[in-house]
Amino acid sequence: xxxxxxxxxxxxxxxxxxxxxxxxxxxxxxxxxxxxxxxxxxxxxxxxxxxxxxxxxxxxxxxxxxxxxxxxxxxxxxxxxxxxxxxxxxxxxxxxxxxxxxxxxxxxxxxxxxxxxxxxxxxxxxxxxxxxxxxxxxxxxxxxxxxxxxxxxxxxxxxxxxxxxxxxxxxxxxxxxxxxxxxxxxxxxxxxxxxxxxxxxxxxxxxxxxxxxxxxxxxxxxxxxxxxxxxxxxxxxxxxxxxxxxxxxxxxxxxxxxxxxxxxxxxxxxxxxxxxxxxxxxxxxxxxxxxxxxxxxxxxxxxxxxxxxxxxxxxxxxxxxxxxxxxxxxxxxxxxxxxxxxxxxxxxxxxxxxxxxx
Numbered sequence: 001x002x003x004x005x006x007x008x009x010x011x012x013x014x015x016x017x018x019x020x021x022x023x024x025x026x027x028x029x030x031x032x033x034x035x036x037x038x039x040x041x042x043x044x045x046x047x048x049x050x051x052x053x054x055x056x057x058x059x060x061x062x063x064x065x066x067x068x069x070x071x072x073x074x075x076x077x078x079x080x081x082x083x084x085x086x087x088x089x090x091x092x093x094x095x096x097x098x099x100x101x102x103x104x105x106x107x108x109x110x111x112x113x114x115x116x117x118x119x120x121x122x123x124x125x126x127x128x129x130x131x132x133x134x135x136x137x138x139x140x141x142x143x144x145x146x147x148x149x150x151x152x153x154x155x156x157x158x159x160x161x162x163x164x165x166x167x168x169x170x171x172x173x174x175x176x177x178x179x180x181x182x183x184x185x186x187x188x189x190x191x192x193x194x195x196x197x198x199x200x201x202x203x204x205x206x207x208x209x210x211x212x213x214x215x216x217x218x219x220x221x222x223x224x225x226x227x228x229x230x231x232x233x234x235x236x237x238x239x240x241x242x243x244x245x246x247x248x249x250x251x252x253x254x255x256x257x258x259x260x261x262x263x264x265x266x267x268x269x270x271x272x273x274x275x276x277x278x279x280x281x282x283x284x285x286x287x288x289x290x291x292x293x294x295x296x297x298x299x300x301x302x303x304x305x306x307x308x309x310x311x312x313x314x315x316x317x318x319x320x321x322x323x324x325x326x327x328x329x330x331x332x333x334x335x336x337x338x339x340x341x342x343x344x345x346x347x348x349x350x351x352x353x354x355x356x357x358x
Contacts, residue, residue, distance in 0.1 A: 040163045041284035042154070047291020047322065049140070049173045051351030052151055056143050058171060059135065061246050065096030067135050079131055081121035088120060099246035102128065106247040129240045130232045132170060137205045137229035137241075140171035145180070148354035150321060154288060155181040164197040164280040168292060170205050170243050175225050187219040189272040198225050199276035201301070203252075205229035207242040209266065216242055216265035242266065253300055274304050281308025281316075289320040291351050294333045305337065315343030321351050 049058040059067040065086070068075050076083040076093060085104055086096050105128065108119040145152055155178050159165070165185065167174040175185055175198065184195030200207075200218075206226040207218040219225060230241045244252050251257045253274075258267040281287075294302070309316075316338065322330040327347050335342060 037160065037162055038285040039280075039283050040158060040160075041280040041287045042159065042163065042165045042290065043287060043292055044151075044165075044167045044169060044174050044290045045292025046169060047293075048151060048167075048351055049169050049171055049291070051291060051323075052145050052149050052173060052177075052353055053143060054353045056139070058140060058143075058173065059098075061098040063095075064098035064135065065091065065101075066094065068131055069094045071134055071139070072131075075131065075134075079127040081124040081127045082131055084121040085124065102245045103247045106245055106249065106251075110249065110251075126235055126240070129235050129243070132243055133205055133230060133232060133235070133241060136170040138231070140173055140205075141176070141227065141229050143173065145173065145177050146354055147180075149177070150349075150351045150354070151177045151290065152181060153354075154290070154321075155183065158288065159183055159196060161195050162193065162197075164199070164276065164284065166199050166201065166277055166280065168200070168202050170203065170241070172204065172206055172225075172227050172229065175227060179227075185225050186223055187225040188223040189276050197276060197280070199273040199280075200225075201270065201273040201277055202244040203242040203270070205241045205243070207269075208234070209240045209242040209263070211238040211240065211263075214262050214265070216263070216269045218242065218269050242269065244270065248297055248299065250300055278304050278308040278311075281305055282311040284316065285314075286317045286319065288348075289318060289330075289334065291321060293330065294337055302337065309338060309341045312341055316341050317344040317346070318342060319346040319348050321348050323350050 046060040050060050052058070057063070057067050057070070072078060082101070083093065085101050086093055089096075089100060089104055091097070091101070105121075105124050108115070109125075112119065151174065159178070159181070161184070165174065165178060178185055178196065178198075185198040186193045186195045187198045189197075189199070204218070204226065206229050207216065208230060209216055217226070230239060234240070242252075244250050252266050252270045255264070255267045258264050294305075296302075318334055318338065320330060320334060331345060331347065334345060
């Protein structure tokens, strides 16, 4: 009898151990299925491309004229409308800022009826797009960043599927480096993402605004980003790169303007990019800011970033890369924009090419 009781007790104990083990495994399965990896967002500005190469000058806006003069010594003859704008503003033809020149052209296009004289140039938009392709197009497509560049090291160490990569640059440097580090990029703004979500809120030299078909092509059929920049001959055929100007009033974000011009694809394409940005700001636990200055004049961008912050339920850690002589300036700009949502702000150093390949 005692032996039977002992056996029953052992059986109950065994069943209890099995049940406990099964329960632990069930909880482990639940934990594994509900575990959410910390989301990281990577926000890249002009300084990210600028600092990635030794020999290749990928200029920030203030260096654009210098870069164009170096790449095309005959640019004044090739782009006479652009040259007239530079002269109109009194800039040195060998070195002028893109933002000031583009803004002048944009204001004339929008406010011409308020001015007593017509603009002293014609065909400015098409020539500007060609100049932008000269500087940020295929020469940047063909550039090879070193495996020890700041961007490459950052992408290898920190980026993982489910994260968000946001490039505010016209060139395709960031996406090419990400691919070189083994990441898959997913440009589709909605739905399942099998890799790193990717957005370009200011457009790209690889995007096509087809003025004949009144359509925009900004991603591949499989959802991956486009990597090959357009050429000047494309522009001559009515296929321009979709690039948002370094101007205060961005027409691409005004639905009524794009509807009136019968290119509503422009509005929807750009809004899709910014939706990805807003959701990344809302959801990310950590944001890496690389070479971006959060300029005061970019009121659209600041508003949309601010709305993303308002949707957050917690604070955000920001790690930023910038020239050492601008560390304090950039830290102040970030703190001013993110305010109480900023938990930690860490300076990671400058963007450098290290062993960039020729």
